[in-house]
Amino acid sequence: MSDYSQLQKMVLEVFNSSGPLARSTEQFKPRDGQTQMALAVAKLVEEGGSLVVEAGTGVGKTYAYLVPALLSGERILLSTATKTLQDQLFSRDLPKLLEVLNLPLRTALLKGRSSYLCQHRLDLVHEQTMLADRSAVDLLVKVKKWAPQTTTGDLSDLPGLDERSSLIPxxxxxxxxxxxxxxxxxxxxxxxxxxxxxxxxxxxVINHHLFFADLVVRESGMAEILPSVRVVIFDEAHQLNETGTQFLGQQITTGQLLDFTHDLLAAGIQLAKGLADWTAIASQVELATRDLRLTIGKHPNSTKLKWVDEIPEGIHDDSWNSSWDALVFAIEQAMTHLENVLEIAPDFEKLQARATEVLNTISFFRKPCELGQVRWVDVTSQARFVQSPLDIAQVVQSRMIQTEFVGSDEGQTANTTTNLPRSWIFTSATLGTDDQLSWFTQPCGLSQSTILKVDSPFDYGQQAFYYVPADMVEPKSPLHSEQVAVLSQQVARALGGRTLVLTTTLRALTAISDILKEDLDQPNDPEVLYQGQYPKRYLMDRFRQAIEPQQRGCVLVASASFWEGIDVPGEALQAVIIDKLPFPPPGDPMVEARSQRLTSLGKSPFNDYAMPEAAISLKQGAGRLIRRETDHGALIICDKRLITTGYGKRLLSGLPPMRRIQTRVEFDAAIQELTKFDTKVF
Ligand code: SF4
Known part of the structure; x- marks a missing residue:
């Protein structure tokens, strides 16, 4: 005990079997991994620097970083991946721990602008704008009723809000x-x-999107807070690189241009009616924007068009250039009219500034892509023109790690010290496959950080098994999705739902969910849910509740964001089915640019990029299964390459040590065995 610092001794007391945590809840049990992580965080907080911790599922990493950080008395900035996790930390974990530790600290939740009601824009909006969208009009009625009552304006407090509603902007x-x-x-x-x-x-408490957005444009308040914060913690840090690259580049969307036309029309009609033909002016910009989108042509949803040369692939030079010229002309025309009404209301100055910024961005995209960056067009019903750096390494060093901690009089607690470097803590359940956690540390510029890996306390050999159906067709076969659907249907029927099917593509998601909907059509069959059907939070709530009495269970088919960050402890989830090995999509412009950079450095894109990416995704997908010490479940990976190829075996070795089931007979018996577990959700 004598080797421990004062803060570490306080931390040990909190995690002790008779400490405040144990006294506060019967479910608390001291865990070596959690204490080890908490001690490492305490040391880092006292000394400054950067620490990267991979803490396996069940370690209890949230308390492991919160306890030392809170006890230190330093000012803390805590960032997590999503708004939902932010709400969870702010409303559940933080207040609970502050009460247990008896610390009267002030906490605040800061989200991006789009999370809060803007009273000014609510006043401007009128139903006619959205007559075509009945649900938006209904929501507007609700919002108008809620607006005078809310004290925070946080839209997540509005019951029944669909985050995808067209009303939000x-x-x-x-x-x-x-x-x-x-x-x-x-x-x-x-x-x-x-x-x-x-x-x-x-x-x-902030989120990664806000952190990077503010690092670039310093506009939501986070950038003002950062200089006076001594301890910065990133939970779910595995998402930092992807989130950061989104914000550190440049982008413009046709949606943004259409929003400009709507705001131009609304302000013109309400504040300067009769002074110009606002409908014609806005229509001209809108028409040019829609023409630009048409120039890009029809593509399957979420296509990414490569943009290596001056013009994106597959687009005709003349129509591309004339579309942009027409758009620039229409915006310049709008600016001329705005010029005449600038003094009538500040709204017009804002619109003028927006138009100038749009023209600058258009001009940026009409010049060649800078070296070390990648450019593409995201095509949905809209088009998003993007230029992005390949990673965030340089920014993390120059604008985060190496920035000075200056302290502040406001908001500082008694213990705050100004003579120490800042402490940066990055943590997640999945950060790499090697001892240096290179998958995370290299693109994030954190190769010099202190690294700690804390294993999950779960007994995977006892709690879970995996099965790779050897008789299934190759993943590239057109029959593959059908066979995955048949197996999923059998598993879901046997378990009464409780099954999550994770796909690598949206196409497989649609194919598998369509077959399941057709096959599971008996009254007692589990209900089929699929990504996109409802908002994610609603889908997850419904999935969790599907095991309650009178419910028939659920099978949920999902892709992308469902591979990580969803937490279904207990008996509601007993089988995770993965359709294919999750290698990065080869045609993706970012994947290609990163691969080319590795080749130019004499490295192997497959071994040094595709393999670690697949290993991390697989680990994340598999990580959905066992969330508590009392959970039991099956991981089914419908890709034979896992057992027939050398690289497959390497990927397998990165998974938690579940026991392997080899034959279909054994598999059916093991699934039956699972139905006997009645694990409870804590
Ligand atoms: S326009 Fe800006 S200042 Fe005015 S209510 Fe909206 S967010 Fe607040």
Missing amino acids: YITSSRDNCMGSECSFWRECHVNQVRREAMAADIV
């Missing part, structure tokens, strides 16, 4: 359209209010 602000101090709601503005609270708080 009309009732929230963006950097482009916020009126700032000229706004008549400036004093009671929700965005300002949360920023003020954040500036005065000891612990501020």
Whole structure:
């Protein structure tokens, strides 16, 4: 004990079998891994620097970083991957722990602008804008009723809100359209209010999107807070590189251009009616935007068009250039009219500034892509023109790790010390496959950080098994999705639902869910849910509740974001079925650019990029299965390459040590065995 610092001794007491955590809840049991991580975080907090911790599922990493950070008395910035996780930390973990530790610290939750109601824009919006969208009009009625009652303006507090509603951009602000101090709601503005609270708080909870967006444009308040924060913690840090690259580049979307036309029309009609033909001016920009989208042509949803030369692949030079010329002309025309009404209302100055920024961005995209960056067009019903760096390494070093901690009088707690370097903590359940956690540390510029790996306390050999059906067709066969669907249907029937099917592509998602919907059509069959059918949070709630009495169980088919970050402890999830090995898609412009860079450095794109990416995704997908010490379950990977190829075996060795089931007979028996477990959700 004498070798421990004061903070470490306090940490040990908290995690002790008779400490405050054990006294506060019967479910708490001291775990070596959790204490080890907490001690490492305490050391880092005391000394400064950067620490990367991979903490396997069940370690209890949230408390392992929160306890030392809170006990240190330093000002803390805590970032996580999603708004849902932010809410969970802010409303559940933090208050509970502050109560247990008896610490009267001030906490604040800071999200991006699009999460808060903008009273000014709510005043501007009128039903006619959205007559075509009945659900948006209904939601508007609800919002108008809720607006005078809410104290936070946080839209996630509005019951039944669909985050995908087309109403959201009309009732929230963006950097482009916020009126700032000229706004008549400036004093009671929700965005300002949360920023003020954040500036005065000891612990501020943000998300990675906001962190990087603010690092670039310094506009949501996070960038003002960072200099005075001594401890910065990134949970779910495995998402940092992908989130960071999205924000550190440049982009413009046709949706953004259409929003500009809507705002132009709304402001013109409401504030300067009769002074110009606002409908014609806005229509011209809208028409040019729609023409630009048409120039890109029809493609399957979510296609990424490579953009290596001056023009994206498959687009005709003349139509490309004339579309942009027409758009520039229409925006310039709008600017001329705006010029005449600038003094009528601040809204027009804002619109003028937006138009200037749009023209600058268009001009940027009409020049060749910079070296070390990659450019492409994301095609959905809209088009998104993107240029992005290949990783965030340089930014993490120059704009995060090497920045100075300057301290601040406001919001600092008594123990805050200004003579120490800042402490950076990065943690997640999955950060790499080697001892250096290179998959995470290299692209994030953290190769010099202290590394800690803490294994999961679960007994995977006892709690879980995996099965690779040897008789299934190759993953590239057209019959593959059908065979995955048949197996999924058999497993879901045997378990009464409780099955999550994770696909590597949206095409497989549709094919498998369509077959399941057709096959599971008996009254007692499990219900089939699939990604895109409802908002993610609703799907997950329904999946969890499907084991309650009178319910028939659920099989959920999902892709992309469902491979990670979803937590279904207990008996609601007993089987995870993965369709294929999750290698990065070869035609993806970012994947190609990263592979080319590795080749130019004499490295192997397959071994040094595709393999680690697949290993991490596989580990994340498999990680959905066992969430508690009492969970039992089956991992089924419908890709023979896992057992027939050398690289497959390497991927397999990166998975938790589950026992292997080899034959179909054994598999059926093991699934039957699972039905006997009645694990409870804590
Ligand atoms: S200050 Fe900006 S965000 Fe706040 S109400 Fe006004 S326009 Fe909306």
